[in-house]
Amino acid sequence: MRLLVVGGGVAGPAVALAAVRLGLEATVLERRAVADPEEGSWITVAPNGLDALEALGVLDEVRALAVPSRATSMFGATGRHLGDVTLGKPLADGTVALTMRRSALAVLLADAAQQAGALVRRGADVVSVEDEPGRPVRVVLADGTAVEGDLLVAADGVRSRIRRTVDPAAPDARYVGLANFGGITRAADLDPSVVAGLAPEAWHFVFGRRSFFGAHPLPTGDVVWFANVPREPILRAERAATTDEEWLALLGGLVAGDAGPAAALVAAGSLELAGDSTYDLPHVPTWWRERTVLVGDAAHAPSPSSGQGAAMALEDAVVLARAVAAHGLDGPAAYERSRRARVEAVVRAGARSSSAKIPGRLGRVLVETMLAGVFRSGVAARATLAQTSHRLGDPVVPSSPSAG
Ligand SMILES: Cc1cc2nc3c(=O)[nH]c(=O)nc-3n(C[C@H](O)[C@H](O)[C@H](O)COP(=O)(O)OP(=O)(O)OC[C@H]3O[C@@H](n4cnc5c(N)ncnc54)[C@H](O)[C@@H]3O)c2cc1C
Structure with a gap:
């Protein structure tokens, strides 16, 4: 066969x-x-x-x-x-x-x-x-x-x-109403207090005012994170027209004012997944x-x-x-x-x-x-x-x- x-x-x-x-x-x-x-x-x-x-x-x-x-x-x-x-x-x-x-x-x-x-x-x-x-x-x-x-x-x-x-x-x-972003922030670019606030070997989730944020520390001290943003689907043209810096600035605005690590991680991070529309x-x-x-x-x-x-x-x-x-x-x-x-x-x-x-x-x-x-x-x-x-x-x- x-x-x-x-x-x-x-x-x-x-x-x-x-x-x-x-x-x-x-x-x-x-x-x-x-x-x-x-x-x-x-x-x-x-x-x-x-x-x-x-x-x-x-x-x-x-x-x-x-x-x-x-x-x-x-x-x-x-x-x-x-x-x-x-x-x-x-x-x-x-x-x-x-x-x-x-x-x-x-x-x-x-x-x-x-x-x-x-x-x-x-x-x-x-x-x-x-x-x-x-x-x-x-x-x-x-x-x-x-x-x-x-x-x-x-x-x-x-x-x-x-x-x-x-x-x-x-x-x-079926579009589930969330756009997905994923990033990583290097230990060298982070205030140690941010990592210290995250439990090791665990996800830290924040139900923020304008987005849902998740962060996970790695043994190196780097932190991987993602943000789910409620909005209409991001189409190819918008993705092509938007730079990572622009997405990061947008995310920075969305997590501003939420308690927790999101603002620091986004400010010092780089994107690995940008504007991915979420389907089921x-x-x-x-x-x-x-x-x-x-x-x-x-x-x-x-x-x-x-x-x-x-x-x-x-x-x-x-x-x-x-x-x-x-x-x-x-x-x-x-x-x-x-x-x-x-x-x-x-x-x-x-x-x-x-x-x-x-x-x-x-x-x-x-x-x-x-x-x-x-x-x-x-x-x-x-x-x-x-x-x-x-x-x-x-x-x-x-x-x-x-x-x-
Ligand atoms: C942002 C995000 C976070 C996620 N987090 C989790 C998680 O934490 N835990 C979890 O269990 N799951 C998670 N998932 C879901 C998980 O990634 C998927 O369920 C899983 O990848 C499904 O595997 P698959 O092989 O069916 O499809 P895929 O992994 O999508 O693989 C499909 C493959 O088919 C190839 N392909 C498509 N069309 C063709 C073609 N015509 N000819 C040849 N090749 C083709 C593509 O290039 C691709 O490599 C997440 C998904 C996303 C988007």
Whole structure:
């Protein structure tokens, strides 16, 4: 069985890795020509995603490029402490959630898939799919060449092009009302009191007056941060016309007056992600057709506020590869049966987290009091524990006993 996997983000290389470990063939086709592990935004992979990485046999390598994240401390705009929330149930060996660059995770997974026997082709932009009954599936690349396989795995992200070839009526991704910015501030550019005010190995979240801000210290003393700004989507033209300095000035204005580290971090920081519009994808009615199946954000994208998108993509990858190894071309149906209810519940929870970041008609003080009540009641912690306690069971291929 030859898998053609479109997309070299998180889900694609993870499917390829699991598939080759299970004796299938896999080729990953990624549009971007160069893989840079040092670019873009940071993500936190919750313990359920780490469990999937463990099943894939790469958790130790991931641990080496990540920093632990034990909890999130929530604050209001005036500095009021609203509560602390766990980032999930640790793995049996005590491993807590891990924070890393998304690009570093993607490159690690692609390298691991390649070492295990998959082919990873970069600069391979899939422009069309031919999937007719009784024939191998065929994709055409932007350079005019074509590649054939027995099953096409569409891991091409929340704005998936292939979703519409599976179902022409498939929904578009939904804008959740927040623009995303990510940055890093170097220790050398920071007053030490700013870092001292941040708990180590934790996210520090501020429900600010005009934006939602998150900061995480690194062991080097540098601090990574993000800001979610409620506004209409940022379109390509605005992004192209706005410099990083202009975005930073805008962010500086939005966080001005909020208590906490945001103003200092923005003032001395540089942007790594600018003006990214935030989407989710709650319900895609058709996940597979003929020889094509959707996986990861292409099938079900939780808003980034859920902190679960990458973890869901990793869980998907293991479940799909196992289902195809066990059931061949009937694998996608088995995969959908075991995944749909779980991922759609996670997307719904993510949408609620996003809307809590958008100031509504209720005043800030009321919202802070409500949030403090929610955190104190343990509702948020219980929801996180429920999401992150999910485990996939055994490794994809159990490690063989050592010889001798
Ligand atoms: C700002 C931000 C913060 C986030 N934070 C978190 C977090 O803390 N925790 C968490 O778990 N998740 C987080 N997420 C979500 C997470 O990043 C995604 O859920 C995850 O990356 C989904 O993986 P994927 O492989 O399905 O899609 P992607 O990672 O988007 O990968 C899709 C890949 O397909 C390629 N591609 C697209 N079209 C084609 C084509 N036609 N031909 C070839 N290649 C193609 C793209 O270049 C890309 O590499 C965050 C997301 C954002 C935007």
